[in-house]
Structure formats: C-alpha cells, structure tokens
Amino acid sequence: MTSLKSVVESLLFVADTPLTLDRLCSILEEHDRRDISAAVAELLAEYGEGTRGIYLAEVAGGWQLRSRPENADYLRRLNRSRPYRFSNSSLETLAIIAYRQPITRAEVEYLRGVDSGGVLKTLLEKKMLRILGKKDIPGRPLIYGTSREFLESFNLKDLASLPTLKEVQELTARDLLEQQEELPLPGLNVNSTE
Amino acid sequence: MTSLKSVVESLLFVADTPLTLDRLCSILEEHDRRDISAAVAELLAEYGEGTRGIYLAEVAGGWQLRSRPENADYLRRLNRSRPYRFSNSSLETLAIIAYRQPITRAEVEYLRGVDSGGVLKTLLEKKMLRILGKKDIPGRPLIYGTSREFLESFNLKDLASLPTLKEVQELTARDLLEQQEELPLPGLNVNSTE
Amino acid sequence: MTVASPADIILFPDSYQTVYTIRTEAFEGPFDLLLHLIKKNEVDIYNIPIAAITRQYLDYLDVMQELNLDIAGDFLVMASTLIQIKSRMLLPLPPDEEIGEEDLEDPRAELVRRLLEYQKYREAAVSLAQRELLGRDTFVRDFAAPELAEIEPEQERLEVELFELIEAFRRVLATVPEQTFHEVGAEGLSIADRINELLLLLQGTDAAVFENLFIGSATREQVIITFLAILELCRLNMVRLAQARSFGSILVIPTFLDAAAEAVTEEDLDRDFA
Numbered sequence: 001m002t003s004l005k006s007v008v009e010s011l012l013f014v015a016d017t018p019l020t021l022d023r024l025c026s027i028l029e030e031h032d033r034r035d036i037s038a039a040v041a042e043l044l045a046e047y048g049e050g051t052r053g054i055y056l057a058e059v060a061g062g063w064q065l066r067s068r069p070e071n072a073d074y075l076r077r078l079n080r081s082r083p084y085r086f087s088n089s090s091l092e093t094l095a096i097i098a099y100r101q102p103i104t105r106a107e108v109e110y111l112r113g114v115d116s117g118g119v120l121k122t123l124l125e126k127k128m129l130r131i132l133g134k135k136d137i138p139g140r141p142l143i144y145g146t147s148r149e150f151l152e153s154f155n156l157k158d159l160a161s162l163p164t165l166k167e168v169q170e171l172t173a174r175d176l177l178e179q180q181e182e183l184p185l186p187g188l189n190v191n192s193t194e
Numbered sequence: 195m196t197s198l199k200s201v202v203e204s205l206l207f208v209a210d211t212p213l214t215l216d217r218l219c220s221i222l223e224e225h226d227r228r229d230i231s232a233a234v235a236e237l238l239a240e241y242g243e244g245t246r247g248i249y250l251a252e253v254a255g256g257w258q259l260r261s262r263p264e265n266a267d268y269l270r271r272l273n274r275s276r277p278y279r280f281s282n283s284s285l286e287t288l289a290i291i292a293y294r295q296p297i298t299r300a301e302v303e304y305l306r307g308v309d310s311g312g313v314l315k316t317l318l319e320k321k322m323l324r325i326l327g328k329k330d331i332p333g334r335p336l337i338y339g340t341s342r343e344f345l346e347s348f349n350l351k352d353l354a355s356l357p358t359l360k361e362v363q364e365l366t367a368r369d370l371l372e373q374q375e376e377l378p379l380p381g382l383n384v385n386s387t388e
Numbered sequence: 389m390t391v392a393s394p395a396d397i398i399l400f401p402d403s404y405q406t407v408y409t410i411r412t413e414a415f416e417g418p419f420d421l422l423l424h425l426i427k428k429n430e431v432d433i434y435n436i437p438i439a440a441i442t443r444q445y446l447d448y449l450d451v452m453q454e455l456n457l458d459i460a461g462d463f464l465v466m467a468s469t470l471i472q473i474k475s476r477m478l479l480p481l482p483p484d485e486e487i488g489e490e491d492l493e494d495p496r497a498e499l500v501r502r503l504l505e506y507q508k509y510r511e512a513a514v515s516l517a518q519r520e521l522l523g524r525d526t527f528v529r530d531f532a533a534p535e536l537a538e539i540e541p542e543q544e545r546l547e548v549e550l551f552e553l554i555e556a557f558r559r560v561l562a563t564v565p566e567q568t569f570h571e572v573g574a575e576g577l578s579i580a581d582r583i584n585e586l587l588l589l590l591q592g593t594d595a596a597v598f599e600n601l602f603i604g605s606a607t608r609e610q611v612i613i614t615f616l617a618i619l620e621l622c623r624l625n626m627v628r629l630a631q632a633r634s635f636g637s638i639l640v641i642p643t644f645l646d647a648a649a650e651a652v653t654e655e656d657l658d659r660d661f662a
Contacts, residue, residue: 002245002264009247010265011272014533027271051196053203057526069525070196071204077221078208085524089416091513099512105365111509113502114417114462121365124551131550133355142357147549155520163515165508172511208527210534261535269536280548282556289557295580296624299660305560315661326587327643328656330625336656337624339584348550353581359561362554 004031005039012043018062018152060151061158093119094128094150098162101145102132108144120144128153198225199233206237212256287313288322288344292356295339296326302338314338322347418466419506421448426503433503436496438477442470473499582617590627590642598629598638 011027012019021040025033040063047056047065057066067075086094089112096111097103108116123129127149134140146159156162163171205221206213215234219227234257241250241259251260261269280288283306290305291297302310317323321343328334340353350356415421425444426433446467452459476495520526590596601618605611618640621627628641 002247002262006245006247006262007265007268010261010269011247013248013259013529014261014269014536015272016528016530016532027268051200053196053200053205054207064528065207066522067204067208067527068196068200069520071201072525072527074201074221075204075208075527078205086517088513091517092416092510095512095516096509098516099509111502111505112417113419113466113506114460117365121362124365127549129551131357133349133351134357142361153522154516155522155526165512168512168515169508171515204527208529210529210531261533263535266535269533272536280552282559285548285552285556286560289553290560292553293557296583296620307563311661315657326583327624327626334656336660337626339580347548348553350550352578353584354578357550357554359554359558362551362558 003039004028004035005042008036008039009043012056012063012065015064018057018060018064020062023062057155058157059155060148064152087119089114089116089119090123090128093123094146097123097129097144098146098150098159099165102135102143103145104135104141104143106141197233198222198229199236202230202233203237206250206257206259209258212251212254212258214254214256217256283308283310283313284316288317288340291317291323291338292340292344292353293359295353296337297339298329298335298337300335416510417460418445418463419503420510421445421463422466422503423507423510433500436500438470438474438496442467442474445470469499578613579617579620582613583620586614586617586621587626587642590640593642595630595639595641598640601640 007028008024011024021033021037024036024040025031028036044056044058044063047054051068051070053068053071054065055068057064092112093108093116096108100107100111105116105120108120120129124131127147129144129150130147132143132145135143150156151158201222202218205218213221215227215231218230218234219225222230238250238252238257241248245262245264247262247265248259249262251258286306287302287310290302294301294305299310299314302314314323318325321341323338323344324341326337326339329337344350345352348356415424422441422445425441425448426436429437429440429444431437431441449459449463449467452463473495522528586601589601598618602611602614605614618627618629622629626643628643630639630641
C-alpha cells in the first residue's frame with residue numbers, strides 16, 4: 001500500500017482537469033477530508049521547491065499539475081497543444097466580463113465603445129464565456145460570465161484572485177513611471193444606461 | 195533559466211507518447227546527447243526513490259511518466275465519474291426537442307434528415323428527455339419533451355430562459371455585413387442615454 | 389498637422405496582406421484612438437483640448453478612408469459626439485435663470501468618465517495577457533492517460549454548455565428549408581414550460597378543475613399561456629375537457645399514459661428505438 005500523498009499525486013497526474021478538494025474527497029471516500037487536505041499541502045510544498053519541470057498549480061478552485069512556465073520555449077517544440085492566442089479585442093472583452101459579470105452585450109459595448117457581437121461569439125466558441133441566462137429587464141437580453149476554462153487558461157484560482165482594477169492601475173502606473181494624480185470623478189455608474 | 199533536467203521532466207510530462215533519446219535530442223538540438231542522457235538518468239533515480247505517485251517508466255525504447263500501478267484502484271474511481279460529453283448528433287436532437295417540444299420521433303427525423311431512434315434512446319437513458327404521451331394520429335407515436343434534469347444540467351430556470359436562436363444569431367450578424375453603411379456625421383445624438 | 393498613428397506605418401505597405409491586417413489591429417475602437425491621441429499630444433485627460441483632438445480624430449478617419457478601409461460605425465458615432473461637445477463648448481451659457489444642471493457640467497465630463505473607465509479595462513486586459521497562459525507558458529496533460537484508457541466509466545457526469553446546444557440547433561436549422569420554420573420566441577417556450585408543468589400536475593390524478601390550473605398564473609400573460617397550453621394539450625389529445633353539468637366546473641381529464649389502455653408499451657419503445 002502506498003501513502004495517501006502518493007495516491008493524490010497519481011490522481012492529479014492522470015486527471016485531465018483540475019481536481020477540487022470535493023472531488024478528491026468523493027474519490028477517496030474512505031479517507032478523512034483533513035488528511036486529504038494535508039496530503040495536497042505536502043505536495044504543494046514539495047513541488048514548490050527548486051526548479052522542477054512540473055509544478056502544482058492552484059487553478060479553477062482545485063489543483064492541477066502543470067509544466068514549469070520557464071520551460072515553455074522547449075515545450076512548444078513538441079508541437080502538441082494548440083497555442084492560445086487572444087486578440088486585443090478578445091482580451092479587452094474578457095477583462096470587462098471578468099470584472100463586471102454578470103453582464104449583457106449592451107453593457108460590454110457601452111464600456112468598449114464598439115460593437116462586440118463577433119468577439120463575444122468567438123469567446124463563447126473558445127469556451128472562455130458562458131451564457132448565464134437572461135436579464136430580467138425589457139428585452140430579456142442574455143447575460144454573460146466567464147467559465148471554468150477561463151480560470152484554467154489564465155491560471156487563476158478563482159475570480160477573487162484577479163487583481164482589483166485599482167491594483168492593476170497601480171501596477172501600470174508604476175510600470176510606466178508616470179504617476180497620474182487621481183481626481184475624484186463622481187458617479188461612474190455605467191449600468192444606468194438601460 | 196532552469197536546468198536541462200527540469201526541461202526534460204517538463205517534456206516527459208507533457209508528451210502523450212514515450213520519448214526516445216533520439217526524439218529528446220532532436221527537440222533539444224542545442225544540447226549535448228550525453229548531457230540529455232545524464233539528465234534522464236538523474237530523473238530515473240529520483241523517480242525511483244520512495245513511493246511517489248508518478249514514476250518514470252522505460253517503455254518502447256523511450257521513457258514515459260506514468261502513475262504508480264499500486265494506485266490504480268483509486269484512479270479507476272476518477273474515471274468512474276468522468277464528465278460525459280455529448281456527441282454532435284445527441285446535441286442536435288436534444289436541441290430540436292428543447293426548442294420544438296412536444297415533438298415526435300418522426301418530426302425530429304424530418305428536421306435532422308437521419309434516423310434518430312438510437313439517439314432518442316440514449317437521451318432518455320441520460321434522463322434528458324421525458325415521454326409526454328402519445329399523439330392522436332394514426333400509429334399513436336410517442337411525444338417527447340425535455341425533463342427537469344435537462345433544465346438542471348443547463349442551469350436553466352425554465353424553458354423560457356433558453357436563449358432564442360435570434361439572440362445568438364445577432365452575435366454574428368455583424369460579421370456578415372462587416373461593411374457598415376456610412377452614417378451622416380452631423381446631428382447624430384448618441385449620448386442621450388438618460 | 390500629421391496623424392501619427394499605427395496606421396502611418398502601414399501607409400506604405402509592402403504587401404497586400406499588411407493592408408488587410410491594419411483594419412483590425414490599428415485601434416480597437418474610438419476610445420482606443422482617443423486615448424492614443426491624448427497620450428501623443430501629452431494633454432491632460434481631465435482637460436482635453438477638444439478642438440485639436442477632434443481635428444486629429446477626423447484626420448485619422450480620413451487616412452483610413454484614403455486607405456479604403458472600412459470605418460466601423462462606432463468611429464463615426466464618436467466623431468459626431470466630439471463635434472457636438474466642441475460646439476457646446478463654444479456656445480455661451482444661457483442666462484442665469486435658465487441654467488439647468490446639465491449646462492453647468494463640463495460638456496466633456498461624460499466622455500472623460502467613459503475614457504477613464506475604458507482605460508481601466510484596457511489595463512486589466514494587459515495584466516490578463518501577462519499571466520501564465522495555458523497553452524502558451526504552461527502545459528497540462530489534457531489527454532486521457534494511457535493507463536486509464538481501458539477503464540470504462542461507470543457513471544457519467546453531464547458536461548455541456550448552453551451555447552453548444554444553441555449551436556447544434558442552428559446547424560439543424562441551416563439544413564432545413566426556411567418556410568418550414570418560424571422562430572420560437574420566449575412565448576412559445578413558455579407554453580412548452582407550462583405544458584410540462586400541467587402534465588406533472590395532472591399525472592396520477594383522475595381530473596383537475598379547469599380553474600385550478602390557473603392558480604399561480606399571476607399575470608395576464610401567464611393566464612394566456614396556461615390557456616394556450618391547455619388548448620395545445622387538447623389538440624394533442626393528451627387531455628379531455630368535460631363539464632359535469634351545465635354551468636358546473638369544467639374538468640380537465642388527463643388521457644395520456646392511461647395505465648389501462650394507453651401505457652407506453654415495450655412495443656412503442658421498440659418502434660421508436662428500432
């Protein structure tokens with residue numbers, strides 16, 4: 001018999017999606033949730049050491065073994081995975097939806113200032129977005145949100161681990177070394193356009 | 195930059211077939227064959243220690259990372275609840291029934307243009323459909339509709355929350371007429387969003 | 389004044405291909421172009437020299453036109469907004485007693501708010517792109533492990549997105565002649581919902597009082613939908629309407645899946661699944 005840690009490592013290795021603690025517990029039903037959690041923690045620590053070719057990422061509410069990003073140049077030569085390329089408009093639209101979801105197409109377009117139907121469709125096809133339902137306002141427009149695949153693609157544990165817009169701005173400001181003084185702008189209420 | 199060993203480990207991790215020394219050398223062309231060989235030997239030694247959940251197997255004249263065979267029972271449980279993906283024909287049939295219910299098999303087949311008996315059966319087994327009754331026409335064919343489970347799996351409140359075809363088509367309408375007619379510049383009051 | 393913009397670089401394209409790509413890559417939209425002009429001119433976003441910026445903006449549209457590029461309607465809409473703001477800034481304020489609240493606000497305020505808001509998301513987009521992207525920076529084993537290949541799943545979890553369902557329906561419709569189809573709107577689907585609910589309600593009962601089926605139909609629209617659903621059920625012969633005596637209650641009698649005569653038999657299933 002091998003250890004629980006070994007079993008968890010095997011599971012993480014063969015699973016083709018991130019495994020959540022709930023999923024691990026239902027697979028390892030005879031084990032204590034606390035023990036499973038501890039095994040994951042041990043693995044996280046082990047994979048965190050040194051510069052191994054594999055690391056244990058916390059994504060989409062679970063854990064997934066991934067290749068070390070520093071080795072990406074070599075891995076691309078294997079030519080196996082479809083490279084993800086996002087256009088600027090896709091990224092812009094994704095950012096808006098990630099921060100403002102649930103959101104309608106009209107709201108996205110108000111923020112971007114351009115028609116966004118085509119981009120939304122592309123992002124739906126790439127499974128980065130989900131249709132969450134319809135908004136309870138006249139016309140019942142569709143509402144969109146980001147998907148689990150979005151979290152996986154962008155290496156995010158959950159939506160809350162996105163930097164806040166303020167943090168993003170501070171980072172950008174520091175990057176550009178051009179501190180813009182902040183003026184109070186009242187009433188940035190974009191959603192009142194229905 | 196990480197070590198050659200780390201790169202080899204990443205490659206073995208991502209590859210879906212065993213990698214031979216020749217293949218590794220051709221991918222890592224700037225590296226010496228002897229160094230690559232040594233990196234593999236180091237990895238073999240490391241993975242051989244203890245009872246880790248992953249081991250480096252020598253197969254088909256090459257190497258492949260595999261899950262530890264002793265843990266196979268647990269891995270089977272992972273597979274037991276594998277996510278089920280609909281085939282295109284299942285999705286098509288389900289879509290027709292969702293949007294056109296109540297509907298008979300003959301009507302489904304008229305729309306799809308192909309025999310749909312097998313697909314209907316699968317969808318009933320998956321509990322996506324229910325038999326609503328029999329139609330009062332010669333032959334008394336069964337009438338199908340979608341089930342409560344259907345709504346649950348698509349996270350829908352009711353059938354009325356299904357997006358209409360028109361709503362999705364609107365997303366792409368722009369692509370077809372990318373050429374926008376030119377609007378007269380003056381007097382376009384766009385900001386009247388109060 | 390010249391327009392220095394990404395389009396300039398491509399004014400002398402070395403291939404047709406290059407010309408084709410600028411349309412999508414020059415500017416994402418009017419906000420993007422405006423922010424570019426503001427930055428290039430090194431002006432304060434809170435105090436935009438609207439006349440100069442408008443002129444440069446229109447110059448850019450001219451360049452696009454000279455290059456025979458399609459100018460998206462959104463760019464033209466912004467042009468008209470800019471012109472409007474410019475003219476409002478030239479107008480003298482109305483006499484004191486007629487000053488409304490909107491007259492007091494800087495005509496540029498709304499535009500500035502939107503530009504700043506847009507800028508935030510554009511920066512967020514950049515920070516998204518800088519993350520360790522799956523398929524670009526990091527890779528996973530997104531294939532079935534060979535050691536699991538022979539294990540048949542015992543129980544499957546359904547995993548499908550609404551969008552895929554709609555796309556499937558669209559594929560079907562694409563192959564069907566148009567007039568055999570009409571768009572089913574929310575109303576048609578509400579009727580289908582109601583039919584499903586009524587069938588559940590009627591299952592296992594001998595009959596239901598007609599009026600009782602309207603309990604819970606709060607709005608006029610819901611009443612109509614319930615009524616249409618009952619009619620549809622009658623048409624399909626899944627219910628029968630009966631009245632015990634004149635002016636008595638109307639009874640809705642389920643005739644579907646009648647245990648004695650009408651149960652779904654093996655034979656029925658065989659016929660459909662043969």
